[in-house]
Amino acid sequence: MSVAAARRSRKRGGAGRRPAAAEAAPQAWPGPAPDATVLLAWYDRHRRRLPWRAAPGEATDPYRVWLSEIMLQQTTVKAVIPYYERFLAAWPSVSALAAAPLDSVLKAWAGLGYYARARNLHACARAVAALHGGRFPSEEAELRALPGIGDYTAAAIAAIAFARRATPVDGNIERVVARLARIEEPLPAAKPRIRRLAALITPPRRAGDFAQALMDIGATICTPRQPACGLCPWSAACAARRAGDAGDFPRKPPKTRGRPRRGAAFVALRADGKVLLRTRPGHGLLGGMTEVPTTAWTPDFDAADALADAPFPTRRWRQVPGTVSHVFTHFPLALCVFVAQVAARTAAPAGMRWIAREALSQEALPSVMRKVVAHALAAEAGCENFDFASNRAQIRPGIVKESAH
Numbered sequence: 001m002s003v004a005a006a007r008r009s010r011k012r013g014g015a016g017r018r019p020a021a022a023e024a025a026p027q028a029w030p031g032p033a034p035d036a037t038v039l040l041a042w043y044d045r046h047r048r049r050l051p052w053r054a055a056p057g058e059a060t061d062p063y064r065v066w067l068s069e070i071m072l073q074q075t076t077v078k079a080v081i082p083y084y085e086r087f088l089a090a091w092p093s094v095s096a097l098a099a100a101p102l103d104s105v106l107k108a109w110a111g112l113g114y115y116a117r118a119r120n121l122h123a124c125a126r127a128v129a130a131l132h133g134g135r136f137p138s139e140e141a142e143l144r145a146l147p148g149i150g151d152y153t154a155a156a157i158a159a160i161a162f163a164r165r166a167t168p169v170d171g172n173i174e175r176v177v178a179r180l181a182r183i184e185e186p187l188p189a190a191k192p193r194i195r196r197l198a199a200l201i202t203p204p205r206r207a208g209d210f211a212q213a214l215m216d217i218g219a220t221i222c223t224p225r226q227p228a229c230g231l232c233p234w235s236a237a238c239a240a241r242r243a244g245d246a247g248d249f250p251r252k253p254p255k256t257r258g259r260p261r262r263g264a265a266f267v268a269l270r271a272d273g274k275v276l277l278r279t280r281p282g283h284g285l286l287g288g289m290t291e292v293p294t295t296a297w298t299p300d301f302d303a304a305d306a307l308a309d310a311p312f313p314t315r316r317w318r319q320v321p322g323t324v325s326h327v328f329t330h331f332p333l334a335l336c337v338f339v340a341q342v343a344a345r346t347a348a349p350a351g352m353r354w355i356a357r358e359a360l361s362q363e364a365l366p367s368v369m370r371k372v373v374a375h376a377l378a379a380e381a382g383c384e385n386f387d388f389a390s391n392r393a394q395i396r397p398g399i400v401k402e403s404a405h
């Protein structure tokens, strides 16, 4: 979203997103409500030490809270930490991030997945710089009007960075509340009720610590499969623990997964060691990221027709044994991979470019494309694996050799 679009959205008060206040009136907690002071006392002793968290008594930086919350969407803490630290080193403030080229941000994000987040991150930084003088607003409604900030992230920033009484509810917190109240209604229909119940137990003071305590309980104790109820500060108040069926909550509807899609990817290797790449369209799946040329990805893909979409009409295309598999949120993908060696003078087709193999690790290649290129380069070198960081193909663990090109 552009700054102008963000400005329009701001005037609309974030139209299209339902503010928490618009939900139905609060209802009573079913049975005795869990006591926030018990959770906060537990948090004071057992809080996780995370790089974006201020130490007790330290001022909280809204930029760090926002950056971490965006990165943590659909992503584990372990995967996020190195990215967070690299971003903070490269762009120590929201103004610095706003001034960075989008391409640099996409490259730094490569490998973290869900790439719309990176584009929104950059758009949001620009909007904060242009509309708020480089300072994040503290009101949930104003935060929600910024690109990439939905109900959860707005509430998390308001509570953690600005000590507002707000209740962020993500998947972890949904699980904890659904178990505490033993909510029979399945997700996602139960979400509004879960949000209301979470808001009911949020204390007027230390709402940020309360939110982070809930996040910690969800991540470390009230885990999806085997909750460690014996370690939980709220075990006495938990309805599902009392009933002995905590693992069955939250209730979920039967799973539906999108139809599998298939396609072909083309890894063209020039004799001077360069690889042919292109940039995906700015919007949609993997928008703005880098890829090798591919066919369309469809359920009825026919490998016999694949070479009609190859970037060069050469007979040198050779199909690499095996396929590259990747699971996106809405569908699983299987790509067969073709490789061709071409002459050093070969020009890149329109919209494509040659990139030195040593520079591949700096490209905004999403995980699926890293797998494709690694699969092709390892096959060309007659090896089992290709490591981007060292630009080497590995024969077997512990032995490496330069791959051929």
Ligand code: SF4
Residues within 6 Å of the ligand: 176, 179, 180, 221, 222, 223, 227, 228, 229, 230, 232, 233, 234, 235, 236, 238, 239, 240, 241, 246
């Ligand atoms: S008692 Fe068990 S199920 Fe209930 S909130 Fe704590 S860890 Fe989760």
